[in-house]
Amino acid sequence: MQRHPGGGAETYIDLLEGMEGYSHRQAALSGTRSRLRGIPSVLRRMREVRRLATQADLVHVHGDMAAMLVAPSLRGKPLVITTHGLHRLRRSTHIAGRIVRRRLREAVAASSVTICIARDEREDLASALPASLHDRLVVVPNGVAVAPAADLERRREARESLGLGEAEVVALFVGQLEERKDPLGAIAAVEAARNRGADLILLVAGSGPLEGEVAAQAGPGVRPLGHRDDLDDLFAAADLFLLPSHREGMSFALLEAMAHGLAPVVADGTGNAETVGAAGVVFPAGDLEAMSLRLLDLADDANARERLGAAARERIRDELSLDQFLRGTREQYEAALAGPAPHGA
Numbered sequence: 001m002q003r004h005p006g007g008g009a010e011t012y013i014d015l016l017e018g019m020e021g022y023s024h025r026q027a028a029l030s031g032t033r034s035r036l037r038g039i040p041s042v043l044r045r046m047r048e049v050r051r052l053a054t055q056a057d058l059v060h061v062h063g064d065m066a067a068m069l070v071a072p073s074l075r076g077k078p079l080v081i082t083t084h085g086l087h088r089l090r091r092s093t094h095i096a097g098r099i100v101r102r103r104l105r106e107a108v109a110a111s112s113v114t115i116c117i118a119r120d121e122r123e124d125l126a127s128a129l130p131a132s133l134h135d136r137l138v139v140v141p142n143g144v145a146v147a148p149a150a151d152l153e154r155r156r157e158a159r160e161s162l163g164l165g166e167a168e169v170v171a172l173f174v175g176q177l178e179e180r181k182d183p184l185g186a187i188a189a190v191e192a193a194r195n196r197g198a199d200l201i202l203l204v205a206g207s208g209p210l211e212g213e214v215a216a217q218a219g220p221g222v223r224p225l226g227h228r229d230d231l232d233d234l235f236a237a238a239d240l241f242l243l244p245s246h247r248e249g250m251s252f253a254l255l256e257a258m259a260h261g262l263a264p265v266v267a268d269g270t271g272n273a274e275t276v277g278a279a280g281v282v283f284p285a286g287d288l289e290a291m292s293l294r295l296l297d298l299a300d301d302a303n304a305r306e307r308l309g310a311a312a313r314e315r316i317r318d319e320l321s322l323d324q325f326l327r328g329t330r331e332q333y334e335a336a337l338a339g340p341a342p343h344g345a
Contacts, residue, residue: 008084008085008142008249008250008251008252008253009062009063009082009084011252012062012082012084012142012252013026013062015144015322015325015326016060016326016329018322018326019326019329019330021330022330022333024060025052025056027045027048027049027052028045029042029045029046029049029066029069029070030042030045042069046069046070049070050070050073050074053070053074053077054077056077057078057337058077058078058079058080058333058336058337059074059077059078059079059080060079060080060081060082060333061074061079061080061081061082061107061111062081062082062084063082063083063084063087063088064083064084064086064087064088064089064100064104064107065087065088067081067083067104067107067108067111067114068088068100068103068104068106068107071106071107071108071110071111072103072106072107072109072110074110075110078112078336078337079110079111079112079336080111080112080113080114080115080332080333080336081107081108081111081113081114081115082114082115082116082117083114083115083116083117083121083125083249084117084249085117085121085247085248085249085250085270085271086116086121086124086125086249087180087247087249088100089101089104089124089125089128090124090247090270091247100128101128101129104125104128104129105128105129105130105133108125108129108133108136108137109133109136111136112136112335112336112339113136113137113138113332113335113336114136114137114138115138115139115140115329115332116137116138116139116140117139117140117141117142117249117250117271118139118141118249118250118270118271118274118275119139119274120270120271120274121139121249121270121271122137122138122139124270125137138332140325140328140329140332141250141319141320141324141325141328142249142250142252142255142320142325143255143316143320143321143322143323143324143325143326144252144255144256144259144316144320144321144322144325145259145321145322146259146313146316146317146321147232147235147256147259147260147261149261150235150236150260150261154236155236155237158233158234158236158237159237161233161237162203162223162234162237164201164237167199168199168200168201169198169199169200169201169239169240169298169299169305170200170201170202170203170237170238170239170240171186171190171200171201171202171203171238171239171240171241171242171265171295172202172203172205172234172235172237172238172240172241172242172257172262173186173202173203173204173205173206173241173242173243173244174205174206174228174231174234174241174253174257175205175206175243175245175251175253176206176207176208177204177206177207177208177209177210177211177214178208178209178210179209179210180245180246180247180269181206181208181243181244181245182244182245182246182267182285182286183204183206183210183214183244184210184213184214184217185244185286185288185291186202186204186242186244186291187202187204187214187217187222188288188292189244189288189291189292189295190202190221190222190242190292190295191221191222192288192289192292193292193293193295193296193299194221196292196296197296198295198296198299198300199299200221200295200296200299201220201221201222201223202221202222202223202242203223203225203234203237203238204222204223204224204225205225205226205227205228205231205234206226206227206228207226207227211224211226231253231256232260235256235257235260235262236260238257238262239262239263239298239305240262240263240264240265240295240298240305241253241254241257241258241262241263241264241265242265242266242291242295243264243265243266243267243272244266244267244285244291245266245267245269245272245285246267246269246285246286247269247270247271248269248270248271248272248275249270249271250271250274250275251271251272251275254266254272254275254276255275255316255320257312258275258276258279258280258312258313258315258316258320259312259313259316260313261309261310261312261313262309262312263280263281263298263304263305263306263308263309263312264276264279264280264281264308264312265280265281265283265291265294265295265298266280266281266282266283267282267283267284267285267286267291268282268283268284268285269285275320276312276315277315277319278311279308279311279312279314279315280308280312281294281298281308
């Protein structure tokens with residue numbers, strides 16, 4: 001298994017440990033999110049990754065960048081790729097975009113199957129590939145277990161630990177503090193809703209390049225929390241989950257929030273609207289006025305929050321469950337092991 005550190009891929013890999021009949025050995029291609037430090041890291045680790053791959057029955061590569069780097073050299077091995085949001089492809093344009101598309105064609109051609117975690121992800125990848133490779137692409141959505149409902153005492157304790165009152169409506173942002181996640185937009189929209197009278201507080205959990213700018217916005221309506229490992233407590237304390245990201249695969253933070261019964265408020269960036277379906281409120285990515293108005297409406301309507309939260313839990317149970325995720329991935333593993341490894345586009 002090829003581990004690509006950072007983001008939802010780590011959660012995805014951890015969940016795969018629950019798949020019976022398979023033992024996963026993890027190897028990181030890069031030990032950093034930094035592009036500058038990542039190049040020597042990749043060069044150092046590439047030989048070890050290939051050595052481990054020769055010992056495996058099946059190789060599972062995570063992320064489009066990792067796939068472009070290692071998949072062509074593993075041709076002839078049962079190989080599964082999961083693209084995890086296609087972040088490299090989606091942000092590459094002009095000459096860089098052409099290079100990425102060519103290398104992705106080589107990676108998918110080397111794979112037995114390439115898993116996309118959302119339908120719009122498959123559509124974007126298919127548009128970068130020749131039709132002869134489209135049958136390699138399958139959709140297996142991410143999934144999580146439905147969380148037990150937090151009782152009133154747990155909610156009270158979680159709120160007290162954060163200095164929150166019972167009457168305040170709490171929106172929660174969880175994620176890497178980077179531009180595509182738009183934490184600063186979330187802060188601006190919450191402040192605008194507060195200026196219109198909403199008794200709304202935003203908790204911001206995460207770290208990343210924008211951490212200093214987020215910390216500078218701390219105030220009565222904004223609580224930067226840094227990196228947190230106690231997400232269950234934050235879910236218990238919150239009423240809404242706010243995800244204004246312009247681009248996602250299928251966010252595990254969003255899925256976990258839905259599993260805990262929080263009302264989702266998401267931008268229409270790739271992956272988000274598909275994840276929430278009819279169980280969430282969707283606004284145009286980057287539209288701070290629309291985001292603020294959606295938050296204002298929900299801050300004033302406890303019944304709507306409760307209705308959306310219940311629908312979100314039901315959507316996880318019926319359509320985005322952990323069992324369905326593991327079953328779908330197992331089917332792709334078995335197909336890769338049963339069929340001949342590909343030998344060219």
